[in-house]
Amino acid sequence: MTGQQLKNSILQMAVQGKLVPQDPNDEPASVLLERIRKEKEQLIKEGKIKKEKNPSYIFRGADNLPYEKVGKNEPVCIADEVPFEIPESWEWVRLGNIFQHNTGKALNASNRTGSLLPYITTSNLYWDRFELGNLREMYFSENEIEKCTATKGDLLVCEGGDIGRAAIWMFDEDIRIQNHIHKLRSYTEVCTEFFYYLFYLYKHAGWIGGKGIGIQGLSANALHALLFPLPPLSEQKRIVSKIKESEPLMEKYADVEKYLDKLNTEFPDQLRKSILQEAVQGKLVPQDPTDEPVSVLLERIRAEKQHLVKEGKIKKDKHESVIFRRDNSHYEKRGSEEVCIDDEIPFEIPENWCWARMGSYLDVRDGTHDTPKYVLEGIPLVTSKNLCNGKIDFSTAKFISREDHLAISLRSKVDAGDIMYAMIGSIGNPVLYNGNAEFSIKNMALFKKIANGLDMEYVYWFLYLSQDTMKKFASGGVQSFVSLGYLRNYWIPVPPIQEQHRIVTAIKQILPKISTL
Missing domain, CATH: 3.90.220.20 (DNA methylase specificity domains)
Incomplete structure (x- = not known):
């Protein structure tokens, strides 16, 4: 009642x-x-x-x-x-x-x-x-x-x-x-x-x-x-x-009812985030000592990134860093300088994992910030308003000419496996894209995998979990935003690639059951 x-x-x-x-x-x-x-x-x-x-x-x-x-x-x-x-x-x-x-x-x-x-x-x-x-x-x-x-x-x-x-x-x-x-x-x-x-x-x-x-x-x-x-x-x-x-x-009865309604409404999302937090702290699936060390994975990504920089396919990261452990502390090598970063680490992770800056092991770029001329028929221009519940809502998208689309796509073409992330306004709402539609993006970050690098589904769930924190640190007055530099420097815990796959499999098995609660 x-x-x-x-x-x-x-x-x-x-x-x-x-x-x-x-x-x-x-x-x-x-x-x-x-x-x-x-x-x-x-x-x-x-x-x-x-x-x-x-x-x-x-x-x-x-x-x-x-x-x-x-x-x-x-x-x-x-x-x-x-x-x-x-x-x-x-x-x-x-x-x-x-x-x-x-x-x-x-x-x-x-x-x-x-x-x-x-x-x-x-x-x-x-x-x-x-x-x-x-x-x-x-x-x-x-x-x-x-x-x-x-x-x-x-x-x-x-x-x-x-x-x-x-x-x-x-x-x-x-x-x-x-x-x-x-x-x-x-x-x-x-x-x-x-x-x-x-x-x-x-x-x-x-x-x-x-x-x-x-x-x-x-x-x-x-x-x-x-x-x-x-x-x-x-x-x-x-x-x-x-x-x-x-x-x-x-x-008093009505207050208790409101509290229980709020609890029932928020509980699935809180449970989902709790499970994801366990996942990115290495507590959702057991570690396997036979997994390829994460240091090998990160070295392979760095080598591939350098190759892509030489070919001119991506830009060189001026602030690229390497994280390592020494005497049970975390250090970051920035050029020739080594800096202790223990006070920056948000939580503990297993010993066979490693902390990394997202921009060091992912190609992080953004869409256009300009406003192209809209047309009645053409190529959809996807903005933060079109990202919702892990999907793109094309029904409300405006259209631009193919010429403008091609110009935007030179730097921000969305391919299958890429993650879109709203940078302005409703920050977050990550979408792991697996389609083949033709569209351009505006005011959003684009996370691209580098060769045989990180499991993008693992990255997606990490971004989903992190969006509330990112919103708290957003800048701006009328319209809040997070910068591309902020996203590139954001810390991500990196497990061995095999464990990333196991984490994603476990998440896929558990999260659908939460919606039935």
């Missing part, structure tokens, strides 16, 4: 007379209703309210069913309109029988007569509270002030917007209302808070603005005709007191 369902259930019990016991010493609701009728008749005599053309009242028949008499018509059984059973000491009433009600003034910019006064609209009225920080003003004549002013104790209900939303005006200062708010003022004493809770239940049960016995709108006529249960006045107060006593527990 959700927090909302619990509150609905408690309110349902309340308005059915099941939350607090009935007291036979209470004045019956029929007496209260008769007092309301007499007060209403007196106000009509005094000319303060208009007489209804077809007044109605509801009573119990000899069969104990509710009947309604409208004007001079014969009484009609309305048992099919009644949403639930109520105690014998209660009565069913139309809301208009116990409350005076009217809406406020419609906006009229050309009408500038009267007094300029603040007013509230539905945007100021929320459940059980008002937001009064942005009040507007308009002109009200004397007659409009009398009709459109809410005073302390009035129940205000939204006619428009979130129809049925209600709150009691509990301020000492009066306020004017706009025409999309109903003002309800009882003819004689009732517990207005009880009727606030009725509106809350009817709204959240779908009986206002929903299906069932409800109504889609809340015009004056619809409001007037709403069927409400009327308990004895003393019981109304006892019910409200019990609800208020229960509300802190309902709120």
Whole structure:
């Protein structure tokens, strides 16, 4: 049961007379209703309210069913309109029988007569509270002030917007209302808070603005005709007191529900990241002493990289480094200088692994940063907005000419096995591309494998895991970004190539099961 369902259930019990016991010493609701009728008749005599053309009242028949008499018509059984059973000491009433009600003034910019006064609209009225920080003003004549002013104790209900939303005006200062708010003022004493809770239940049960016995709108006529249960006045107060006593527990229940929902929503992703963290720390699969040492793998990549530099296929890395261990510490050789980097290492890895800069063992380049001229038909230009859940969404991509595409592809052609990574805006969202489509990229990094180098699926999962950290260190004001230099210098733990393959296999076996949790 959700927090909302619990509150609905408690309110349902309340308005059915099941939350607090009935007291036979209470004045019956029929007496209260008769007092309301007499007060209403007196106000009509005094000319303060208009007489209804077809007044109605509801009573119990000899069969104990509710009947309604409208004007001079014969009484009609309305048992099919009644949403639930109520105690014998209660009565069913139309809301208009116990409350005076009217809406406020419609906006009229050309009408500038009267007094300029603040007013509230539905945007100021929320459940059980008002937001009064942005009040507007308009002109009200004397007659409009009398009709459109809410005073302390009035129940205000939204006619428009979130129809049925209600709150009691509990301020000492009066306020004017706009025409999309109903003002309800009882003819004689009732517990207005009880009727606030009725509106809350009817709204959240779908009986206002929903299906069932409800109504889609809340015009004056619809409001007037709403069927409400009327308990004895003393019981109304006892019910409200019990609800208020229960509300802190309902709120605590709702908070726990939100926490559990958040936990359930986030748990799969947290578990996924936890598994990936174990993987890149060498704790997901066992190490095998017969694996080719990672130093051999890295030396092979360095040799191939030098060969590609000589052929002009990639640029020489000015900051290329080699990481090695000495006396159980990590050192980085930068040119002829050796620097201890223990304070830069983010976590421990197995002894047969090695830390490396991504740019030293991967070809890390980027797409265009320019904005080519867009065309109606042509080659898709993929940006960070098109990367989502490990895939490219071509449906929202814009198009560029083939000429511009060829110019961009000279430095950033995407081949199968490459990893795309958004550098600007929504940083991260890595995509390991395995297709053969023709497209260009903009504002994103491109990670390319160097010969028989790193397993690109292993690199993909490492980038997936690292994207939250990279976002924290992103630069920029309006639009955050990570630089190509930052990505090239980012630390990656490198296992032996055979272990990389085993890690990828284990990830493929485990992660699909997480989605079923």
